[in-house]
Amino acid sequence: MRQDSEFADPLQALAHDLQDDLKIVDELVHQRAASDHVQRIGQVAGHLFTAGGKRVRPILTLASARLFNCEGINHIRLATALEFIHTTTLLHDDVIDRSSRRRGRPTANLLWDDKSSILVGDFLFARAFQLMVATSSVDALTVLADSSAAIAEAEVLQLARQHDTGISEEDYFRIINGKTAALFATGARVGALIAGAGAADCRAAEKFGKSLGISYQIRDDLLDYIGTDKSLGKNVGDDFRDRKVTLPLLRAVQSADVEERAFWNRVIDRGQQREGDLETALSILQSRNILEQVQAEAEAWSNSAIDELRHLPDHPIRGRLRRLAEFAAHRGV
Amino acid sequence: MRQDSEFADPLQALAHDLQDDLKIVDELVHQRAASDHVQRIGQVAGHLFTAGGKRVRPILTLASARLFNCEGINHIRLATALEFIHTTTLLHDDVIDRSSRRRGRPTANLLWDDKSSILVGDFLFARAFQLMVATSSVDALTVLADSSAAIAEAEVLQLARQHDTGISEEDYFRIINGKTAALFATGARVGALIAGAGAADCRAAEKFGKSLGISYQIRDDLLDYIGTDKSLGKNVGDDFRDRKVTLPLLRAVQSADVEERAFWNRVIDRGQQREGDLETALSILQSRNILEQVQAEAEAWSNSAIDELRHLPDHPIRGRLRRLAEFAAHRGV
Numbered sequence: 001m002r003q004d005s006e007f008a009d010p011l012q013a014l015a016h017d018l019q020d021d022l023k024i025v026d027e028l029v030h031q032r033a034a035s036d037h038v039q040r041i042g043q044v045a046g047h048l049f050t051a052g053g054k055r056v057r058p059i060l061t062l063a064s065a066r067l068f069n070c071e072g073i074n075h076i077r078l079a080t081a082l083e084f085i086h087t088t089t090l091l092h093d094d095v096i097d098r099s100s101r102r103r104g105r106p107t108a109n110l111l112w113d114d115k116s117s118i119l120v121g122d123f124l125f126a127r128a129f130q131l132m133v134a135t136s137s138v139d140a141l142t143v144l145a146d147s148s149a150a151i152a153e154a155e156v157l158q159l160a161r162q163h164d165t166g167i168s169e170e171d172y173f174r175i176i177n178g179k180t181a182a183l184f185a186t187g188a189r190v191g192a193l194i195a196g197a198g199a200a201d202c203r204a205a206e207k208f209g210k211s212l213g214i215s216y217q218i219r220d221d222l223l224d225y226i227g228t229d230k231s232l233g234k235n236v237g238d239d240f241r242d243r244k245v246t247l248p249l250l251r252a253v254q255s256a257d258v259e260e261r262a263f264w265n266r267v268i269d270r271g272q273q274r275e276g277d278l279e280t281a282l283s284i285l286q287s288r289n290i291l292e293q294v295q296a297e298a299e300a301w302s303n304s305a306i307d308e309l310r311h312l313p314d315h316p317i318r319g320r321l322r323r324l325a326e327f328a329a330h331r332g333v
Numbered sequence: 334m335r336q337d338s339e340f341a342d343p344l345q346a347l348a349h350d351l352q353d354d355l356k357i358v359d360e361l362v363h364q365r366a367a368s369d370h371v372q373r374i375g376q377v378a379g380h381l382f383t384a385g386g387k388r389v390r391p392i393l394t395l396a397s398a399r400l401f402n403c404e405g406i407n408h409i410r411l412a413t414a415l416e417f418i419h420t421t422t423l424l425h426d427d428v429i430d431r432s433s434r435r436r437g438r439p440t441a442n443l444l445w446d447d448k449s450s451i452l453v454g455d456f457l458f459a460r461a462f463q464l465m466v467a468t469s470s471v472d473a474l475t476v477l478a479d480s481s482a483a484i485a486e487a488e489v490l491q492l493a494r495q496h497d498t499g500i501s502e503e504d505y506f507r508i509i510n511g512k513t514a515a516l517f518a519t520g521a522r523v524g525a526l527i528a529g530a531g532a533a534d535c536r537a538a539e540k541f542g543k544s545l546g547i548s549y550q551i552r553d554d555l556l557d558y559i560g561t562d563k564s565l566g567k568n569v570g571d572d573f574r575d576r577k578v579t580l581p582l583l584r585a586v587q588s589a590d591v592e593e594r595a596f597w598n599r600v601i602d603r604g605q606q607r608e609g610d611l612e613t614a615l616s617i618l619q620s621r622n623i624l625e626q627v628q629a630e631a632e633a634w635s636n637s638a639i640d641e642l643r644h645l646p647d648h649p650i651r652g653r654l655r656r657l658a659e660f661a662a663h664r665g666v
Contacts, residue, residue, distance in 0.1 A: 035486050037507060040493040092455065096448045115429045115492050118451060122425065123485035125458065129478040136471045145462040152456035153368050159448050160373040174370060 010323040011054060017317060018062045021076060025058050028080045032127050033087075044108045044120040048087055051103035057082040057187045060212075064191025064205045066317050074135040074194045078144075082187045084128035085148065089155070091121035096159070140190045147186040154178020163243045165253045165268050172250055173214070176221075181213030188212075192312075204311035208321065211308065215301035216328040221246035222294045223332040225285060237278045243268045247297065251290045252281075260284055295329070302329035343656040344387060350650060351395045354409060358391050361413045365460050366420075377441045377453040381420055384436035390415040390520045393545075397524025397538045399650050407468040407527045411477075415520045417461035418481065422488070424454035429492070473523045480519040487511020496576040498586045498601050505583055506547070509554075514546030521545075537644035541654065544641065548634035549661040554579035555627050556665040558618060570611045576601045580630065584623045585614075593617055628662070635662035 015022055029049055034042035058079035065075035093099070094107040095114045101107060109117040132141055158175045161167045188209030192202045224239040225248050239246055245253075245268060253264050263280065267273050285291055305325040309318055348355055362382055367375035391412035398408035426432070427440040428447045434440060442450040458481075465474055491508045494500045521542030525535045557572040558581050572579055578586075578601060586597050596613065600606050618624055638658040642651055 035489075037504075038486050038490045038493060041486065041489050088455075092451055096451060114447075116489065118425055118429060119485060119488045119492060122421075122458075123482065123489060125455075126478065126481035126485045129462065130482055133471065133474045133478045138466065138469045138471065141466045141474065145459065145466045148459035149456065149463055152452060152459045153371050153374065155452045156368075156374050156449065156456060157371040159452060160371060171370075 010320060010327045011056065011059065014059050014063055014317070014320045014324065015055070017320060018059060018066065021062045021066075021079070022055070022058070024073075024076050025055075025062070025079050025083070028076060028131075029083060032080065032131065033084070033124060035123070040112070040116060041120055041123055044091075044112055044116050045087070045124060047105070047108055047111065048090065048103070051105045053103055055083060057086050057183050060184055060187035060209055061191040063317050063321060064188045064209075065195045066191075067205075067313050067315050068192055068195035068197045068201070070191070070195035074137065075191055077131045077135050078140060078190045078194055079187070081128040081131040081144070082183060082190075084124045084131070085144075085151075086183055088121040088125040088128070089151065091117045091124070093155075135194060137194060140193055143186055143190055143193065147182050150182050151178045154182070161245075163245070163268055163271060165245055165249070165264050167245050167250070169250060169254075172245070172247060176214060176217040177210070180217040180220075181210045184213030184216070185210035201312065204308045208305050208308040208312070208325075211301045211305035212325050212328055215298050215305060215325065218247055218294060218298040218301065219329050219331060222248060222291065222298060224248075225282065226291060227332050240267075240278055240281055241273065243271050248285055248290050248294050249281075251293055252284055252288060255288050255290075256284075298329040302326060343653060343660045344389065344392065347392050347396055347650070347653045347657065348388070350653060351392060351399065354395045354399075354412070355388070355391070357406075357409050358388075358395070358412050358416070361409060361464075362416060365413065365464065366417070366457060368456070373445070373449060374453055374456055377424075377445055377449050378420070378457060380438070380441055380444065381423065381436070384438050386436055388416060390419050390516050393517055393520040393542055394524040396650050396654060397521045397542075398528045399524075400538075400646050400648050401525055401528035401530045401534070403524070403528035407470065408524055410464045410468050411473060411523045411527055412520070414461040414464040414477070415516060415523075417457045417464070418477075418484075419516055421454040421458040421461070422484065424450045424457070426488075468527060470527055473526050476519055476523055476526065480515050483515050484511045487515070494578075496578070496601055496604060498578055498582070498597050500578055500583065502580075502583060502587075505578070505580060509547060509550040510543070513550040513553075514543045517546030517549070518543035534645065537641045541638050541641040541645070541658075544634045544638035545658050545661055548631050548638060548658065551580055551627060551631040551634065552662050552664060555581060555624065555631065557581075558615065559624060560665050573600075573611055573614055574606065576604050581618055581623050581627050582614075584626055585617055585621060588621050588623075589617075631662040635659060 033045035033049060061075060061079040061082055090102065091108060094102055095109050095117045099107050100110050107117075108120070132144055154175050155178060157171060158179070161171060185206045186209070189202050189206035192205040197205070221239065224246065225236060227236060240249075249264070249268065253261065256264060263284070267277050267281070302325050305328070306322055309322055309325070312318055366378035366382060394408060394412040394415055423435065424441060427435055428442050428450045432440050433443050440450075441453070465477055487508050488511060490504060491512070494504060518539045519542070522535050522539035525538040530538070554572065557579065558569060560569055582597070582601065586594065589597060596617070600610050600614070635658050638661070639655055642655055642658070645651055
């Protein structure tokens with residue numbers, strides 16, 4: 001598999017179509033991710049924002065709003081709020097994972113300290129809250145509040161069940177929903193909602209975002225075992241070495257014989273890894289066709305996302321979203 | 334000075350008057366500080382809630398709502414949301430301060446880990462957000478969003494300027510506002526607001542809460558230098574040893590001669606403390622009448638709080654709030 005030009009950068013194509021709106025989002029990010037009284041807030045937040053980032057979530061909100069010909073400023077506010085909520089999770093995650101690099105730069109917790117990352121994260125969440133409230137849309141606020149709770153719940157679940165190969169597939173999906181799909185779904189939904197779309201349209205937009213996010217995350221988990229593209233900033237086996245129980249591993253455990261089960265228990269649950277273990281893991285995944293199975297799962301979610309698009313208005317942006325969903329399950333390598 | 338029976342437990346008297354509402358708040362706390370899917374959330378949050386806590390913020394919301402004869406459930410939701418926001422700050426503060434005890438028990442970060450405290454804190458904030466949104470009051474949401482931002486901003490400011498005797502009094506007040514007074518003010522304000530009080534009444538309730546909170550916090554900072562009551566869970570000199578720049582110290586630095594300035598720089602800014610330094614600090618505070626000055630400041634804010642009460646409806650609860658404001662500046666020792 002190679003990076004197919006048909007799938008090349010559908011997100012960038014969307015960003016191009018939505019560039020006027022995105023420019024205002026960037027201005028609002030710049031303006032609101034700072035405080036007149038406390039320099040450090042602007043420093044820590046600015047460090048993360050100037051490093052770039054794909055801006056998937058605000059793009060989904062803006063795209064969804066555009067499908068329904070949204071005007072005004074409220075979709076911009078919500079797009080910015082989503083980027084802030086996402087940034088809060090990044091800041092807190094980097095403290096929790098003791099990460100040292102993010103977006104090709106040292107993390108804020110490394111440059112400043114854990115405390116600054118926790119508190120600036122809290123500040124950005126409060127800023128997101130202010131932006132959402134400024135729309136006066138109780139419906140959008142309800143969706144965003146529920147989503148925030150689901151995200152935090154999934155984060156605690158991930159922590160409580162880390163390194164546990166006995167985790168259920170239901171909990172794995174709850175975790176990747178919280179980690180990725182929930183904000184994709186919410187972004188797409190509130191874009192439609194604030195544009196005045198009806199309940200069925202809002203639901204379709206949400207389902208599109210959710211399926212897109214799950215496909216994206218499963219592909220991400222797979223790439224950790226098959227990827228060769230250094231530009232993703234990942235190395236094959238990172239998740240294995242971090243003892244993360246992702247779908248490839250979960251499926252391998254489900255179909256393991258006694259000997260394999262002992263292997264997974266040793267390397268993941270107990271974390272006693274030796275040289276050659278990654279190679280053993282990869283050969284089990286290959287012999288049991290796990291990688292194909294997981295890829296099929298990513299594609300099934302991508303197809304679900306594309307199916308949902310049929311319920312949404314016929315619009316050039318819809319074509320872009322279709323290519324984004326195709327890309328989600330095929331990117332990388 | 335001794336614990337005057339006139340001032341004894343005015344908060345408990347309020348809790349008694351509001352016991353029916355408080356019981357529903359407690360039920361809602363119990364119900365919402367948990368998750369069906371993730372046991373650890375209920376464990377960590379439950380650990381903190383079952384340890385008690387004074388419930389000042391929800392009491393202020395309920396009291397303020399009662400002054401305006403509030404009915405329904407929305408003031409209960411807001412009171413619960415305030416307790417959750419407060420709990421988020423406690424969980425995150427204990428990680429940041431590496432605290433090991435809270436409410437007479439080991440902290441959550443000690444019993445579980447920092448990660449659980451950060452993420453369960455985030456979850457409780459999301460729960461607060463859900464409760465606030467359930468009221469459908471955009472006005473209340475606006476007040477709470479602004480307050481959340483001010484609180485997080487003050488937390489970062491406190492971190493950025495810790496151990497810095499050069500901090501301005503303006504920044505000291507910004508910090509104690511964020512740490513204590515903002516949620517007191519917001520609690521009182523949204524109680525009135527959700528009860529349908531007019532703009533002037535809401536402002537008076539907010540000013541009462543703010544002045545009460547500032548008085549309370551200044552008295553707290555003073556008690557760290559004069560307190561003898563072990564029941565407060567404090568020992569004289571804790572703030573000094575932690576190199577916290579509170580009002581007593583700030584005033585001492587402002588009126589310091591060259592020799593004293595060198596002393597404060599050594600023990601606070603550079604943190605080079607030796608045996609006998611606390612005694613030196615106390616004798617400087619006494620010789621310059623700092624403790625009386627700071628007590629006068631606490632009383633002035635207490636009086637401001639009492640003044641604001643005149644604008645609020647004549648009601649038995651108002652008498653209780655008056656005694657609470659008197660108590661704020663005189664409690665402890």
